[in-house]
Amino acid sequence: MSVVACFKVVPDDTSVRVIGGKVETNVPVKISTYDKNAIEEAVRVKEKLGWKAIGVTVGNTDRKSIRDALSMGLDEVVAISAGYLDVAGTAMALAETIRGISPKLVIMAETTTDSSTSALPPYLAQILGYSLVSYVRSLSIQDSSITAERSVGDVEVVEAPLPAVVSVTGEINTPRTPSVKQIMESAKKPVKQINFSSQPLAELVEVQPFVTTRKKVIIEKPMNEAVDQLINYLKGEGVL
Amino acid sequence: MRVLVVSEDPDFFRSSSWVAQQLGGEILGIHPSESRYVDKVFVPKLEGAWELPLAEFASTLKPDVVIAGGTKRDRTFAFSLAGKLRSSVASDVIDAKLEGSSLMVRRPVYSGVGIATLRLKLPAVITVQKNTMEPNLLKGEVERVDLPRSVITLKERKTAQQSVSLDKAKIIVSVGRGMGSKDNVKYAEELARLLNGAVGGSRPVTAEMGWLPEDRQIGLSGNKVRPQLYIALGISGQPQHIAGIRDSKVIVAVNKDKNAPISENCDYLVVGDAIEFCKVMIGRLSK
Numbered sequence A: 001m002s003v004v005a006c007f008k009v010v011p012d013d014t015s016v017r018v019i020g021g022k023v024e025t026n027v028p029v030k031i032s033t034y035d036k037n038a039i040e041e042a043v044r045v046k047e048k049l050g051w052k053a054i055g056v057t058v059g060n061t062d063r064k065s066i067r068d069a070l071s072m073g074l075d076e077v078v079a080i081s082a083g084y085l086d087v088a089g090t091a092m093a094l095a096e097t098i099r100g101i102s103p104k105l106v107i108m109a110e111t112t113t114d115s116s117t118s119a120l121p122p123y124l125a126q127i128l129g130y131s132l133v134s135y136v137r138s139l140s141i142q143d144s145s146i147t148a149e150r151s152v153g154d155v156e157v158v159e160a161p162l163p164a165v166v167s168v169t170g171e172i173n174t175p176r177t178p179s180v181k182q183i184m185e186s187a188k189k190p191v192k193q194i195n196f197s198s199q200p201l202a203e204l205v206e207v208q209p210f211v212t213t214r215k216k217v218i219i220e221k222p223m224n225e226a227v228d229q230l231i232n233y234l235k236g237e238g239v240l
Numbered sequence B: 001m002r003v004l005v006v007s008e009d010p011d012f013f014r015s016s017s018w019v020a021q022q023l024g025g026e027i028l029g030i031h032p033s034e035s036r037y038v039d040k041v042f043v044p045k046l047e048g049a050w051e052l053p054l055a056e057f058a059s060t061l062k063p064d065v066v067i068a069g070g071t072k073r074d075r076t077f078a079f080s081l082a083g084k085l086r087s088s089v090a091s092d093v094i095d096a097k098l099e100g101s102s103l104m105v106r107r108p109v110y111s112g113v114g115i116a117t118l119r120l121k122l123p124a125v126i127t128v129q130k131n132t133m134e135p136n137l138l139k140g141e142v143e144r145v146d147l148p149r150s151v152i153t154l155k156e157r158k159t160a161q162q163s164v165s166l167d168k169a170k171i172i173v174s175v176g177r178g179m180g181s182k183d184n185v186k187y188a189e190e191l192a193r194l195l196n197g198a199v200g201g202s203r204p205v206t207a208e209m210g211w212l213p214e215d216r217q218i219g220l221s222g223n224k225v226r227p228q229l230y231i232a233l234g235i236s237g238q239p240q241h242i243a244g245i246r247d248s249k250v251i252v253a254v255n256k257d258k259n260a261p262i263s264e265n266c267d268y269l270v271v272g273d274a275i276e277f278c279k280v281m282i283g284r285l286s287k
């Protein structure tokens, strides 16, 4: 039995900013924030049920990020190198590999920090013909089904048959920080490299900075005076 | 051209219908109640785990473009349908227009730091952000539909109660982790009451710690708001939070860290303790 965790290597969202009128994305990369929660959840399944936990990543196959994922406890990673892929292309790339693994469960994050489309988990579930539970904030696994609590504005408890794709929220768990020993051992774990390319259905034409000009007035004085000054400003703006 | 508009939410249905009317063609809708924003509306009972059965039904309508709302269930429906149709996708779209046989859309990327333009092949499935536009009234012919059964069973649903609508609030007092505790949120609530405003919060204080109900979350993955005045108390101002407050007229931040990222994205930054700020501000306003 196995569980697959999908993760994406993205430009660090806390470093992506507008520099010289352009969105600077040539910054250090990392595993997209909530994808770490997906990896953590897969590792917990492995620890609890003894399943094999396999990571699959598509796109940028940065070695250090893959080591990070393995250090957290995945048994192996399939790294699918690809240039620009849209959601459809990514789903095709993942489906090809995942069909070969034939897992009981595929765990992904609700969204990534770069394109944040939230489309991949449902899209992939359809291509694989697996059931889908999205926005999961707690998960338990039975013989042939899962019970999950989803955060969709309302909170829902649902039961879905396996095999299933679930997308998890950032609140489902706290991703572990690997020990030095785990980091060392991760070097020995298998990483399988694959190449993939496909014609995108969604072509990226351009990315422009999204800037909203703000006044950025700093009020730094004893609180009584600060509040008086702020109230004056807000009256001047006509919002108070 | 056949455009299909879908949302479980009335505001999102209106917003999506407006986008659809800009594209033209035959406009079909799926919505839990009747509507004249479309030529024909299919009215299903949205019961149980309805997203996948609805996607199955929607695929039989053979749409060229699907425009769905942005609730989490809308997205789950829309992108399951996209997977069935093997279509192109985009979410959180702010505008869409047809260009030849493609749909050109613009949407935020990199957690709201950039706006991407994408050229989507048809069929295309998109989800849109809310807008404030009023669509024209069309025929609105009604057909009730029964959905196929879901393989997923809904065992329990705890419904969130939207006490005050954040969408329409003129003033929002918003709390972050810097408020220190759930108990301290009362200061923000008192301030909001005096200002006749609503209370919202960052993702950690809503989705994670439960200081406020989850439907109060503001940001990329929560509500996008457009008040006249937004007061951010103890919120660091990560891009995912800023993405939800860009359309505010005036943003005030109270933060003890002068260099917090929010200093780059606010009009006024009061450097100091958020609780002390609330107390002084409450004192001034209750005079």
Ligand SMILES: Cc1cc2nc3c(=O)[nH]c(=O)nc-3n(C[C@H](O)[C@H](O)[C@H](O)COP(=O)(O)OP(=O)(O)OC[C@H]3O[C@@H](n4cnc5c(N)ncnc54)[C@H](O)[C@@H]3O)c2cc1C
Binding pocket: A033, A034, A111, A112, A113, A116, B175, B176, B177, B178, B179, B180, B201, B202, B203, B204, B205, B217, B218, B219, B220, B221, B222, B223, B233, B234, B235, B236, B237, B238, B239, B240, B241, B244, B254, B255, B256, B257, B260, B272, B273, B274, B275
């Ligand atoms: C895919 C994705 C989607 C996300 N979506 C959202 C979203 O929709 N909304 C959202 O908010 N976040 C979202 N986040 C999370 C976001 O990245 C930040 O982690 C979050 O906004 C931080 O919340 P915060 O400002 O309350 O807490 P922190 O970042 O911990 O900031 C607390 C702030 O309070 C200040 N402070 C501390 N004590 C005091 C005091 N006594 N008085 C005044 N100030 C004080 C600190 O200086 C600090 O700036 C998302 C993240 C991801 C990865």
